Amino acid sequence: MKPDHVQPITQTAMSTGPAGPVRLALVCAVSRPDVLDQRLAVSPCLRTGQLPWQAVRGARSAADAFNPVMEAAERERTADWLVWAHQDVFLPDGWDQAFVDGLQVALARWPNAMVAGVYGVRGHGSQAQRCGHVLDRGHVLRERTTLPCLADSLDELLLAVRVGSQMRMDATLGFDFYGTDLALQAQADGGVAVVVDAYCEHWSDTPSQPPLPASLKARLAHSGQAFERKWAHRLPVLTPCFDVQEPGSVTKILHGMG
Numbered sequence: 001m002k003p004d005h006v007q008p009i010t011q012t013a014m015s016t017g018p019a020g021p022v023r024l025a026l027v028c029a030v031s032r033p034d035v036l037d038q039r040l041a042v043s044p045c046l047r048t049g050q051l052p053w054q055a056v057r058g059a060r061s062a063a064d065a066f067n068p069v070m071e072a073a074e075r076e077r078t079a080d081w082l083v084w085a086h087q088d089v090f091l092p093d094g095w096d097q098a099f100v101d102g103l104q105v106a107l108a109r110w111p112n113a114m115v116a117g118v119y120g121v122r123g124h125g126s127q128a129q130r131c132g133h134v135l136d137r138g139h140v141l142r143e144r145t146t147l148p149c150l151a152d153s154l155d156e157l158l159l160a161v162r163v164g165s166q167m168r169m170d171a172t173l174g175f176d177f178y179g180t181d182l183a184l185q186a187q188a189d190g191g192v193a194v195v196v197d198a199y200c201e202h203w204s205d206t207p208s209q210p211p212l213p214a215s216l217k218a219r220l221a222h223s224g225q226a227f228e229r230k231w232a233h234r235l236p237v238l239t240p241c242f243d244v245q246e247p248g249s250v251t252k253i254l255h256g257m258g
Contacts, residue, residue: 023080023081024079025053025054025073025079025082026053026054026082026083026084026085027054027055027069028053028054028055028065028086029057029066029087029175030056030057030087031087032087035087036087039203040086040088040090043091043095044091044092044094045094045095050096051083051091054069055087062156062173062174062175062178063168063170063173063178064171066082066084066161066169067168067171069082074163080162081160081162081163082161083158083160084158085157085158086156088202088204089201090200090203091200092199092200092201098198098199099160102147102196102197103148103160105148106194106196110150112190112192113193114162114182114185114186114191114192115154115160115161115182115183116193116194117151117154117159117160117196118132118198118199119132119133119195120154120155120240121151121152121153121239121240122150122151122152122153123238124152124237124238124243125238129143130143130240131147131151131195132155132195133147134155134157134199134201134202135200135201136157136202138203148194148196148197150193150194151193151194151195152184152193153179153237153238153240154179154180154182154193156175156176156178158200158202159179165186165189167185167186170226172230173227174219175219175223176223177223177227177239179239180227180239181231184231184237211257212254212257220250221250224249224251227244227250228249232246232247
């Protein structure tokens with residue numbers, strides 16, 4: 001099915017941070033219009049038009065929704081950073097300015113930042129640190145790591161990619177693992193991924209504890225295998241949800257969930 005692009009981006013929000021203006025635009029994939037209407041669409045910065053956005057229906061993967069919008073942004077130079085958010089995310093009042101402020105602080109420290117998120121992980125094993133400040137399914141996650149910080153993995157709930165970086169989401173990953181994939185892409189290209197302090201709310205209806213629906217487990221296993229094949233040379237990698245130590249780790253973890 002060809003994606004149905006709703007509310008095209010014709011102009012971008014211009015927010016000013018410490019290092020000057022940054023133009024943001026946002027895109028999301030829509031599978032549940034009712035959830036979109038209850039959550040993301042009522043975010044003040046979107047409702048008022050302060051942050052232009054585009055919803056994509058019928059996407060077969062995150063890449064199917066994100067990449068055409070990124071290509072248009074690069075071609076038409078309509079934004080500096082393209083934000084990706086889940087349909088079940090709510091952006092509180094002032095979020096766009098908070099994100100720009102955090103991004104500008106990160107860029108002053110790491111000018112080669114190519115992707116930024118609001119929650120992630122850096123390191124692995126005993127050196128692993130979770131980082132970010134979000135509300136996840138009614139529970140506040142405020143990690144101790146000082147923000148902004150470097151990250152090796154980003155949660156997919158919300159992230160932004162630098163326009164002009166030539167980075168794209170990978171369609172073989174479906175709707176999972178693409179946040180970590182982008183972080184590793186950035187590192188492989190000589191850039192970095194960062195987590196910034198821009199609090200938002202995530203109201204996912206995915207269970208936070210086992211058992212998981214069989215269809216979700218199958219989807220995660222398929223995406224996990226694709227991720228493991230692609231980044232076998234880079235493992236182990238800790239994501240917010242999986243400790244991917246070697247090829248087969250994701251399937252093993254899912255089987256252990258019963």
